[in-house]
Amino acid sequence: MSSPGAIEARRRIDFSKELAAKGWYHSFELPDGTAIDGFMTVAQQKRRYAQFPIPDDLRGKRLLDIGAWDGWFSFEAERHGADVTALDCVELPTFRDIRARLQSKVDYRIMDFYELPSAGLGKFDIVFFLGVLYHIRHPLLALEIVCGLTRDVAIVDSFVTDPDDWREHAGEIPSMEFYELDELGNQFGNWFGPSVACLIGMCRTAGFARVEFLGTGDHHAVVACYRKWEPAPAEPSEEAPDVLTVENARTNGINFSTRKSEEYISCVFRANRESVTPGILRLEMDEFGAAALFVTAEEGAWRGTFFLPPGLDPGWHRVRLRFADSGWSREFRIAVDMPLAAGRIELKGVYDGVTWTKGEVRVGERGFVSCWARGLPENADRANVRVLLGTRRLQVNYVGEPNAEGFRQINAEVPGDAGRGEQELRLECGEQSHSLALVVR
Amino acid sequence: MTVQVPENSTKTAPASARGLDFSQDLLAKGWYHSFEFPDGSVIDGYMPLAVQRERYARYPIPLDLHGKRVLDVGAWDGWFSFEAERHGASVTAIDCVEIPTFLQVHRRLESKADYKVLDFYELPAAGIGKFDIVFFLGVLYHLRHPLLALEIVCGLTTDVAIVESFVIDAETWKEHQDKIPTLEFYENFELGNQYDNWSGLTVACLLAMCRAAGFARVELMYAGGNYAGVACFRKWEEPPAQPATPPQLLFVSNTRTPGNCFSSRKSEEYLECVFRPVPDREIRPADLRLEVAGFGTRAIYAQRREDGAWAASFRLPPALDPAWYPVRLRLADTGFSNELRIAVDFPALTPNQIVIKDVCDGRSWDRGQVSHENGGFVSFWVSGLPENRSALDVRATLGDFPLQITWIGPDESSGYCQINAKIPPDLPKGSHAFRVRYAGASSEAQPVKVL
Numbered sequence: 001m002s003s004p005g006a007i008e009a010r011r012r013i014d015f016s017k018e019l020a021a022k023g024w025y026h027s028f029e030l031p032d033g034t035a036i037d038g039f040m041t042v043a044q045q046k047r048r049y050a051q052f053p054i055p056d057d058l059r060g061k062r063l064l065d066i067g068a069w070d071g072w073f074s075f076e077a078e079r080h081g082a083d084v085t086a087l088d089c090v091e092l093p094t095f096r097d098i099r100a101r102l103q104s105k106v107d108y109r110i111m112d113f114y115e116l117p118s119a120g121l122g123k124f125d126i127v128f129f130l131g132v133l134y135h136i137r138h139p140l141l142a143l144e145i146v147c148g149l150t151r152d153v154a155i156v157d158s159f160v161t162d163p164d165d166w167r168e169h170a171g172e173i174p175s176m177e178f179y180e181l182d183e184l185g186n187q188f189g190n191w192f193g194p195s196v197a198c199l200i201g202m203c204r205t206a207g208f209a210r211v212e213f214l215g216t217g218d219h220h221a222v223v224a225c226y227r228k229w230e231p232a233p234a235e236p237s238e239e240a241p242d243v244l245t246v247e248n249a250r251t252n253g254i255n256f257s258t259r260k261s262e263e264y265i266s267c268v269f270r271a272n273r274e275s276v277t278p279g280i281l282r283l284e285m286d287e288f289g290a291a292a293l294f295v296t297a298e299e300g301a302w303r304g305t306f307f308l309p310p311g312l313d314p315g316w317h318r319v320r321l322r323f324a325d326s327g328w329s330r331e332f333r334i335a336v337d338m339p340l341a342a343g344r345i346e347l348k349g350v351y352d353g354v355t356w357t358k359g360e361v362r363v364g365e366r367g368f369v370s371c372w373a374r375g376l377p378e379n380a381d382r383a384n385v386r387v388l389l390g391t392r393r394l395q396v397n398y399v400g401e402p403n404a405e406g407f408r409q410i411n412a413e414v415p416g417d418a419g420r421g422e423q424e425l426r427l428e429c430g431e432q433s434h435s436l437a438l439v440v441r
Numbered sequence: 442m443t444v445q446v447p448e449n450s451t452k453t454a455p456a457s458a459r460g461l462d463f464s465q466d467l468l469a470k471g472w473y474h475s476f477e478f479p480d481g482s483v484i485d486g487y488m489p490l491a492v493q494r495e496r497y498a499r500y501p502i503p504l505d506l507h508g509k510r511v512l513d514v515g516a517w518d519g520w521f522s523f524e525a526e527r528h529g530a531s532v533t534a535i536d537c538v539e540i541p542t543f544l545q546v547h548r549r550l551e552s553k554a555d556y557k558v559l560d561f562y563e564l565p566a567a568g569i570g571k572f573d574i575v576f577f578l579g580v581l582y583h584l585r586h587p588l589l590a591l592e593i594v595c596g597l598t599t600d601v602a603i604v605e606s607f608v609i610d611a612e613t614w615k616e617h618q619d620k621i622p623t624l625e626f627y628e629n630f631e632l633g634n635q636y637d638n639w640s641g642l643t644v645a646c647l648l649a650m651c652r653a654a655g656f657a658r659v660e661l662m663y664a665g666g667n668y669a670g671v672a673c674f675r676k677w678e679e680p681p682a683q684p685a686t687p688p689q690l691l692f693v694s695n696t697r698t699p700g701n702c703f704s705s706r707k708s709e710e711y712l713e714c715v716f717r718p719v720p721d722r723e724i725r726p727a728d729l730r731l732e733v734a735g736f737g738t739r740a741i742y743a744q745r746r747e748d749g750a751w752a753a754s755f756r757l758p759p760a761l762d763p764a765w766y767p768v769r770l771r772l773a774d775t776g777f778s779n780e781l782r783i784a785v786d787f788p789a790l791t792p793n794q795i796v797i798k799d800v801c802d803g804r805s806w807d808r809g810q811v812s813h814e815n816g817g818f819v820s821f822w823v824s825g826l827p828e829n830r831s832a833l834d835v836r837a838t839l840g841d842f843p844l845q846i847t848w849i850g851p852d853e854s855s856g857y858c859q860i861n862a863k864i865p866p867d868l869p870k871g872s873h874a875f876r877v878r879y880a881g882a883s884s885e886a887q888p889v890k891v892l
Contacts (some may be wrong), residue, residue, distance in 0.1 A: 008623050091847075093865075112707045136655075137708060138589045173631055173641075177621045180649040181741060188741060189709070191588075191653075201628040203586075242768075250538070260560045261585060262637065293629065295634055349739070389555075 007183055010193070013159075013219055014185040015039060024094055026072035029099055037072065042059040045072050045270070052155050053224050054126055058082035063410065064124040064149060066113070066183075067132035071095040074106050077128070087111060108389070110130050117145055123311065125152045133158035133199075134184070139176070139192050143206035147225070148311025154225040155214075156203060159184070161195055163216035166196035174198035180257060196221045207309040209289025229282045229289040238326040241269040241302075246319050246332040249305055253333045253381030256308055263308035265290065267321055269329065270301045275317070278304070280324045285317045285334070287308060312336045335379035342430035343375040350425050352437050353411055367439065369394070369416040369425065372407040376429050380408065386428040387412040389438070414440065446609040454502050463487060464634065472542055474520035480547060486518065488794045492530060499662050500603050501672050502574055506530035512572040512597060514561070515580035519543040522554050523653065525574070535559050535568055555571075562586075563619075565593055565760065579821070581606040581647075582632070585639050587624070591654035596760025599736075602656070602673040607632070611664040614644035618842060622646035629695040642649050644669050655759045656735025657730075675758075677730045677737040677771075684776035692851070693713045693768050696754055699849045700831035703785045710757040711741065714787040717750050718771055720792075724751050728773050731744050731755045733783070734766035761785045765829075784829035795877055797859050811839075812892040816865040819844065822857040823884065830858075834880055837862050861872045864891065 019025060024038030026045060027365075044330045055061075059081035065074040068086035075098060078084045084096070085107045099106060111119060113136060127150045129142075136142045146154050161177055162169070174197040177184075192201065196213070199221055203211040208225040215222055225404035248256055249264035256263050267283060276291035283306045290306040297303075304321070313335035352361045353368030361367045369387075376385065380399055387410065400409035410427065418440055425438040433439045467473060469551060472486030483490075501507070507529035513522040516534035526532045534543070539558045547554060557563035561584060575598045577590075585592045594716035595601050609625055610617070620646040625631075632638035642650065644664050646832065646842025650669060651659040652701040656673040663670050664753050682870055692715040695703055715729060719722060726740035736758040769777045801808045811819040826835070831844035837860065844862035852858050860877075874886035 007619070012722045114708050115706065137592075138586045141586045141589060173627070175623050175625045177623050177643075178646050178649055178653075180622070180653050183621060193621075198626045201626055205628055259563060261562045342892060 001117035008182045010177075011182075011186050013185070014183050016299075017187070024070055026070035026076075026188065026299065028070075028098060029081060034132060036402055040072075045076070047198070048071065048130075048157070049076055053212070053214075053221060054155075054195060056364075058126075060335075061125040062122070062151075063126045063128070064121070064126040065130075066146070067130065067135075068092075068095060068108075068117075068322075069097055069131075071106070073128050073130060074100075074314060075102055075104055076263075077126075078104055078106055082126070085124070087116070089113065106373070113142065114145070117148060119148070123151045126150075127154040128155040129154055131159070134190055134192050134194075137191050137390065138203050139194065140206060143202055143225075144310045146205040147227070147309065150208075150225070150227050150311075152227060154227075155222065155224055156199070157220055157222045158199055158423060159190075159219055160196050160221040161193045161420045162195045162221060166216070166221075169195075170197065172197075173314055181382050190413065197224060201260075204291065205307070207290070207307055207311075209291055209309075216218075222310055227288050228284075229284060232322055232327055233325060236327045239272045239322050240326045241271050241323060243267060243269045243321050243329040243331050244301060246334060247381075248334075248383070253383035254333070255338065255340075255379055255381055255384060256312075257338055258312060263335070264293070265306045265308055265319070267319075268298070269276065269304070269305045269321060269404070270321075273323075276302045276304075282321075282322045282324060284320050285312065288312075316332055316339060335381075338379045340377055340379065340384055340430040342377045342380075342432040345373055345375040345427060345429060345432045345434040346373065347425075347427055347434045347436050348372040348407055348441070350436050353388060359437065360441055361414055362441045363414050363420075365416045365420055367416075367440075368397075368411060368417075370409060371411055371425070371427065371436070373434070374402075374406045374408075375425055375432065376402075376408055380429055385410060385427060387422075388426040388428065389414060389440070390423045392418065445628065450808075455665060456723070460648065463480070465705050468844075472518055474518035475685065476520060476523075476546060486545075488520075489670070491785055492594065493524070494607070496670070497521065497524055499670065501541075501601060501660075502603075504528060506574075509573040510570070511574045511576065512611065512708070513570070513576040513578075514564070514594065516540075516543060516556070519546055519554070521576050521578060522550055523550055524546075524555050525576070526550075526552055528632065530574070533557065533572070534644060535564070536684070537561065539741075539747065556687075562593070565596060569597075571596055571599050574598070575602040577602055578605040579607070581643070582638055582640055582842040587640050587642065588650050588654060591650055591673075592759050593677070595655040595758075596655075598673070598675055600675060600749065603662075603670065603674075604651060604673055604693060605668060605670040607638075607640040607641060607667055608644050608664065609667075610643045610667045611667055611669055614669075617643075620645075621867045622649050647671060648846050652739060653756075655756055657736065657739060665887075675736045680771060680776050681774055685772070685774045686719045687771055687778045688814070689717045689783055690770050690778040691750060693783055694849070695783075695831070698832045699761055700829075700833070700835075700844055701783045701851075702787060702789075702829050702831035702834075703761075703783055705757075705759075705761055705786050712757060712768070713754050713784065714768070714770060715750050718772065724772075726753065729753055730771045730773065731756075732770070733758050734761055734764075738777075757785075760873045787829045789829065789831070789834040790827045791880045792825040792827060792882045794800060795823055795825040795879060795882055797875070797877055797884050797887050798810075798824070798855075800875055800887060800889050803861055806857070809888070810890040810892055811864055813864070813866070813868075813870070817868075818847075818861065818866060819889075820859060820861050821875075821877070822853075822855075822859055824855075824857045825881055826858060828852075830879075835860065836878040838876050838878075839864060839891065842868050842873075848888075 012409040027042045028036040028039040063077045063082040065086045074086040176194040203225045212224045245268045249266040281292040283290045292304045319332045350371045353370040382396045394412040398411040426435040475486040476484040507532045511525040511530040511532045514535040516522045521530040524532040535557045625641040643790045658674040660672045696711040696713045729740040738755045739752045767780045769780045771777045800821040803820045804815035837844045848861040850859040875889040877884045
């Protein structure tokens, strides 16, 4: 929490006069020998750039520079061979000036930050998000958007409230300051000042697989946010996990919606090791890693819960799991934002799930029915396949893979107080349905 | 969604620093809210009926809610929804998962409350319209983007939103009012041993965020224990019965780009208003009551201009539909000024004909020329532009060089409007063809000499 006089201290972080006098934020050394002397020195800029964990040779890499300002970092990445897109919320004549003088091919776009996800820019191997976060009203949303645009690594550099002493209060709950007006640097449009721990925590929460602290400087901190896990060990010392199910923690199905603000993946696996902690789990969706939130032990297996990473395109995605010290498990599939396209549904038979008697189910405290259905869409799951006994919706416990004739087994639970006698068992999916008679005993 | 840290978790959750884990209590009761039914039967939930009634009684809403639409965001078992319905309101209740207890009470009361299961961020696009009153009770700290959530709530409210939230300094907030408002960020289970609690605000932070979200007036109703309640109004209080002379509203422009056009897709859109108090006096932001589309909006700053008039900036109220909207201003002790209007999300229409009347140096007012030595400012008058005009749509060029538009005025009585622009420093001296283009239409060229 801020100390008395804190507002005055924040107000003093005001470089606007110096900036106005210089006219430039970035400094430049142009090929013809001319130098532009901005607020930040070329030496400082080069030091920052050198700190970024990115290859020297960026040929073939797409790079996005969000909030490029005069553009030094954009043009520097281009000089290293990157295909650069630079973005700002207003057009800066200084950027245009340098771009023309360098005959740069940088694609310069003017848009609001939140317009980025729908701008059709695609994904970028590397994203620079330098000195922008604290200007944004929704910092965690901003980091989610950055994560969704990044394929490999995002460099996040932001104003922080405690660059010099953050290690001293590492045990406290991370916090950030909120600036309603011009409290920070006498400037409107500065909204949040996170602590270093808060910045790192938010980057993890945004959906990056790994977040590395790179350093702090004058009122700021830099972190590298990776979307991928480090390579699996060449010679794993432990057995890979035996994954049993991968499902949506909200619905128990295999479908996920990116329109939901929080989608969690639940992964049940067996492990041939003493203990499993979140820190050793490496879940992967296609190429992207997801970190575990927590792990619970259940009936001889473990259940890990993971945040669905942002920026997944609609369609099927491969999911696999490893430990830090093992190879990969076998692969599962999840469906993201896929429509439910059911054909004509055909129910073949309904059975008691325990006795396998056809056409009836025996219900004590509860009962189980199994049925076989054809025509279900590929992404049918426990949430979107509805089984109704009369008008009562049953809990679906299992949707199997199709057999040779295309039939899938569906198991559902019948509550003990279900009405006895002959009833209609109806199976619905999407707009399609089919019913059979079932005697409840 | 309330997800508890399972007891057998191998995650060593940080000692639940904020305690407040009522999940065991809740589990034992089975209900969060308590109910008393017309037949006299009761349900004893985690929250006592007396507390629910005491909270409801504090809300600054009419006793009779007939004709009012109420939205209950995160209704849980639904006591507040059904209570508002009992007072006559037409109620929409939403939750992120279907709560069977809500449906159970809904049936028993034969309630007509419209129950929808939606993700919070799906609300703006859900087509449920706007509501006179919005209940936003105990939801804010469960959301990953608190300020965005309050903006969404503001955009759904036409009169008042009741915001209740967990806060971290309900008992001590008065002692540190000189400090910067803060919020805690809970990455894992730090708050109440649940992993879907994201932020814990100070009381000052809650009030500041409600203001920043776009509400005209924000009043703390109470703070105590570990939560605070805030009433957030979209409208200004009534003008005084004996109002002083209103100010003269001279001009309204978008601070991002000159002109009277605004975009609801931009995350931060501000209006700049130029006005004169009558008679002249000193102005503080807190004196100003701007109204846009019938909603109040707060001044961010106010300062006197060189010409003696005042300029103040205001945030564009959130979630306005595409339309023209009236803008008027009053001071705390006056009635409302004259009305001007702004366009929100209006496409630029192609003019029939653009005519340039005069082009002159912006400092010396010498016609047909502009001088680098005077700073390179040029003023010109054009007719034919539509009423919604933005510098982003106006393109003024000298030869091939585009000029930077710095100001666009309203139509004057002559039918022409003044536009000010700045010429680029590398524009060569000599005669150039001056042209104005707007949405595909172009004026005739006019020679202008650059000195």
